[in-house]
Amino acid sequence: MTHRHFLSTADWSQAELQGLLDSAAQLRGKRDEGLAGKKAALIFYNPSLRTRTSFQVAMLEQGGDAIVLDAAGTWPLEIEDGVVMDGTAEEHVREAARVLSTYVDVICIRAFPKFQDWQVDRQDMLIRAFAEHATVPVVNMETIVHPCQELALMRTLQDRLGEVKKKKFVLTWTYHPKPLNTAVANSALLISSKFGMDVTLLCPTPEYLLDERYMTAAENFAKEYGGSLTISHDPEEAYDGADVVYAKSWGALPYFGRWEDEKPIRDAHQHFIVDEKKMALTNNGLFSHCLPMRRNIKVTDAVADSPNAVFIEEAANRLPVQKAVLKTLLGGE
Amino acid sequence: MTHRHFLSTADWSQAELQGLLDSAAQLRGKRDEGLAGKKAALIFYNPSLRTRTSFQVAMLEQGGDAIVLDAAGTWPLEIEDGVVMDGTAEEHVREAARVLSTYVDVICIRAFPKFQDWQVDRQDMLIRAFAEHATVPVVNMETIVHPCQELALMRTLQDRLGEVKKKKFVLTWTYHPKPLNTAVANSALLISSKFGMDVTLLCPTPEYLLDERYMTAAENFAKEYGGSLTISHDPEEAYDGADVVYAKSWGALPYFGRWEDEKPIRDAHQHFIVDEKKMALTNNGLFSHCLPMRRNIKVTDAVADSPNAVFIEEAANRLPVQKAVLKTLLGGE
Amino acid sequence: MTHRHFLSTADWSQAELQGLLDSAAQLRGKRDEGLAGKKAALIFYNPSLRTRTSFQVAMLEQGGDAIVLDAAGTWPLEIEDGVVMDGTAEEHVREAARVLSTYVDVICIRAFPKFQDWQVDRQDMLIRAFAEHATVPVVNMETIVHPCQELALMRTLQDRLGEVKKKKFVLTWTYHPKPLNTAVANSALLISSKFGMDVTLLCPTPEYLLDERYMTAAENFAKEYGGSLTISHDPEEAYDGADVVYAKSWGALPYFGRWEDEKPIRDAHQHFIVDEKKMALTNNGLFSHCLPMRRNIKVTDAVADSPNAVFIEEAANRLPVQKAVLKTLLGGE
Structure with a gap:
């Protein structure tokens, strides 16, 4: 080649x-x-x-x-x-x-x-x-x-945390008025598991799990690189002890192309917003997002403007x- | 900083x-x-x-x-x-x-x-x-x-006239089929007064005066830098002895957002066009415009193609x- | 100048x-x-x-x-x-x-x-x-x-054929769902005749002849540079012994602006597609096109993917x- x-x-x-x-x-x-x-x-x-x-x-x-x-x-x-x-x-x-x-x-x-x-x-x-x-x-x-976003995320985590293996990485779905591409969520799953992190995928219901291609890859990477993959629908459980909270919204795949049917589920989970109360459960965790990011929809101003927010560094990377x-x-x- | x-x-x-x-x-x-x-x-x-x-x-x-x-x-x-x-x-x-x-x-x-x-x-x-x-x-x-346009205008005037202080600068409103942004008019007022020119703002009625922020700034600059600010609604008076005629169309602020009501006034002042008869009243004055410029609406071909027209130089600057x-x-x- | x-x-x-x-x-x-x-x-x-x-x-x-x-x-x-x-x-x-x-x-x-x-x-x-x-x-x-396309075409022909004079160049109209610009056809006629090629313009009917400006220029170039210009509405005759087949679709000028009237003629000539059967009549001829090129409409995959197809080289040139x-x-x- x-x-x-x-x-x-x-x-x-x-x-x-x-x-x-x-x-x-x-x-x-x-x-x-x-x-x-x-x-x-x-x-x-x-x-x-x-x-x-x-x-x-x-x-x-x-x-x-x-x-x-x-x-x-x-x-x-x-x-x-x-x-x-x-x-x-x-x-x-x-x-x-x-x-x-x-x-x-x-x-x-x-x-x-x-x-x-x-x-x-x-x-x-x-x-x-x-x-x-x-x-x-x-x-x-x-x-x-979105593999370039993955690298920017991992560069940022290594800058802030040094070795990331066994650190707890929470990928949390958040509300957004529209169904969005799963690309960054797929990518966050791939890169965090490939670097041996303890990954938790937090989403409202099993319908929000990502495509099996990425779920399976993350499971395999977890085994290969010494991390783990956990699925959670409970924010309190997921945030507990997290080193990193990564927020993203995406449309549920079973509703692909018929988004009106997904709307009620989506609307019922606006409380998945990343806020100070949830972040208080973490291990002084970092917060990041791929941008663009709707403030006070996906994350509160208090978290976005806190010293632990690293999304500008991620974008710069x-x-x-x-x-x-x-x-x-x-x-x- | x-x-x-x-x-x-x-x-x-x-x-x-x-x-x-x-x-x-x-x-x-x-x-x-x-x-x-x-x-x-x-x-x-x-x-x-x-x-x-x-x-x-x-x-x-x-x-x-x-x-x-x-x-x-x-x-x-x-x-x-x-x-x-x-x-x-x-x-x-x-x-x-x-x-x-x-x-x-x-x-x-x-x-x-x-x-x-x-x-x-x-x-x-x-x-x-x-x-x-x-x-x-x-x-x-x-x-x-439009501060870059201001600098280009002043660079052109200094190229042509040398010292511009006390030279007569006429900013004339002209007809245009649509209400336009006041930006270049505001800017022409700022830069001409800041360099001590004798500025005349020529417009159809008092409703076409610019925002008080710029009117006041021009008055203050006139005092500070030794020029003057005159308002005129009479083309003959305004053009008399002018060293520079600067043409621009803009929408009248009192009609902002309800432009249909302004249309009759606008339509009644198409004679504000810069033409040879008016230019003959000037002190062999220069003519300029920020471009784009509708010929034979804002200025006649005869003036636009005369040696005193400097709008290409201004654009080049x-x-x-x-x-x-x-x-x-x-x-x- | x-x-x-x-x-x-x-x-x-x-x-x-x-x-x-x-x-x-x-x-x-x-x-x-x-x-x-x-x-x-x-x-x-x-x-x-x-x-x-x-x-x-x-x-x-x-x-x-x-x-x-x-x-x-x-x-x-x-x-x-x-x-x-x-x-x-x-x-x-x-x-x-x-x-x-x-x-x-x-x-x-x-x-x-x-x-x-x-x-x-x-x-x-x-x-x-x-x-x-x-x-x-x-x-x-x-x-x-499209004179730059002409040069790219001629550069490609000289790369492949060396001296092009007296080589047979067939410009063939092909079907396309929409009436297209005659620019590349005009240009192919100009450059091939200017370099003394034996040019055949193949099109469905006399209505598809190009503007007289280009027809006349090609005739004059043929005389001046030792080539010839032939008009044909018969694919078998035109392809016979061709060194180059250049395909392009264009709208018939007599129907300019009233394209619905042209549609039946256009639709009746889909068989003008460049295919292996026609190419077999040529002198191991090259095939080219200016791109973009609808496959299996203007040219079959078999011809487009053959070693004699030079449209990628032409585009690269x-x-x-x-x-x-x-x-x-x-x-x-």
Whole structure:
């Protein structure tokens, strides 16, 4: 294989991921010319400001550059083989990926689920098709997982806690007016279990468990790396002794595409908000979130503005971890 | 204070502004590496082509780079503290400003009024909230004032006239089919009075006077810097002996948000167009405008294409004055 | 004349075009600083991902930079002189072109026909107005011709075939669900005839002949450069002995603006698809297309995935030919 992709941390070993995290710590706040002359294409099928800025700066700070392509609504691609292309797609991903590969050195893609059929969305077909046909590395800027956010989270936890193994990590569902993508929740589960943390997934009902692919991976990582995976629907039990509380809202998969039916359950669990009372149960725990974050819906101002809130550090760490990923994939070492 | 913003020229002394203008003259047409490795975020809540291009080039010509963020419709931010964020805003400016500050060295913002309630719009809350929470300098790319346009105007006047003190500057309202932002009019008033010009504000009726904040500031600057402020509703009187005629259309503040009621007054004053007959009354006066400019609505072709028309020079000067602002704020001196 | 434009290959001699093609071959895959400090404005009145990326990279790979301006819907410009601008256009191209010329070193424009009146569209007024008023070179990124695509095509043919003179070039209309721009068809006709190829234009009926401007130019180029121009409505005849088959769909000009009337003719000619049976009639011919390309509508998978298919090479050659055009226009030699 002449190139490697960064589609999911599941494809990378713990040691390799730690290598990226160590590289991020070294690259943080520094400028070099390691990617001089390199170009990244950043393809956004969904809007972004934070990811876009941090990826663009990650190239610039290493002497490279980025081309931002807003593909939402303008670039419907066919991804199945053998199709008679008489629909809306004007181009096949075979052509798109191969041509872009001749212009740039890495292709980064954001493509959220379409939110109609999870059995389709869970295959993550667009980015996988790009990875198959591109002749340069492909990087995931959030699809049904968000591996760069995972690295930023873990970089932050290692900065604050040092060794994270056996530390208690609580991934808590929180209320949000709309059903959201499970990507960051899937990712939080993957990275915390892969680094041997004692992971608790706190959610309102069993219907809010994540896709079995990620539940099973987390169980396996727990065994392999010496941590554990616990499911809880009781906030008091879950928060008890937590070292880290990570908040995220997501739509329950059994209700995928028929969100009105989920609404009553969602509405009944607004008390899952992260507040001072719950945080008092923790082991002086850190609080984080991937942003954007609705204040006083997902977390109270008191917690968000406390010294233990590390979401700004996590967001800031997006830049160095992405620098490390790009440097590693583009061979700039 | 570890950093300074450029939100309004009202916050900068005449001597400081002259320093920016002198710096602009030196930077004009030259390329250097004074901002090497520096990144600007350009956030547009309203579309722009001229401002966007000139800011991006202002960074590039000093060895830096710019990330353009189209925020219109995609990034509604909460700016009030303590709010339960159950509306359309997914993110609070506290997070947005702090996170962006970790990625870039300066944040530049365009955010026009919402045109519904001037008592709200006149507080200029979005850019002021960014300035409060950002840990890097914030630059105004036009909100309810347009300070970069002011500098470009004054740079042009000094190029053409030398010392501008006591020169007669006429800011004339002109017809436009739609009610427009008062930002450039407010700004023209501020900068001309701050440099001691004899300023005449020409408008159809007293209802077209600008917000008292800017009227009062202009009166005070007139006293402080040896100029004067005159209000006129009579074109012949106003143009008489003018050294500079600066045209702009704006909506009358008493009709803010109920523009249909203003329309008859507006429609009755189409003769405020800048034409050769009026310009013949001036002291061989210069004509300028901030662009875009509807020909034969705001100004006749004959005036626009005359040697005394300097709006292209003013637009061109956007680049060097913005280079000077960015260089000064980013400590590249 | 202090600057030269690249609006159509019709304005450039064969020798000059060959110079651009030779320069492209030298620049391909290399990075230099020949355009250090130069800035291009890329103005898109129609969306683009391939052209946008390849132009941006063409500047970056020569040490310059590009500013991308999405003008679709946001920048309606007046192009006629003397107009009372009381319509939708806020700005005249006189101002737009002159101001941009002070910020950047070259202005590149994509502006497709409006598809309502070919007598208007065929005048290509917007880019011609920019060329008239700009004080820097203007480059065509596709209007009613697509000269950069022409160069990429010819670069690819010379790479594969060496001398192309007297080689048989078949430009075949193919079915597409929508009536498309004739730009690439016009361009294929111009460049193939200008390099002395034996050109066959294959289309369903005489109504699909291209504008007389391009038909006449091709006839004249055929005489001047030793090639020929043949019109055919019979695929078997046209494909016979072809060295190159170039596919493109376009709307028939007599039906311009009343496309529903064209639909039955279009629908009746879906068999114009490029398939293995037709390609078997050729002289082991190459197949190409400008992309995007609907598979199994315009060309079968079997042909598209055959070794004789060169559309990826043609797309890849967009980058070096554009580098050559920009370098030549900006005097970076």
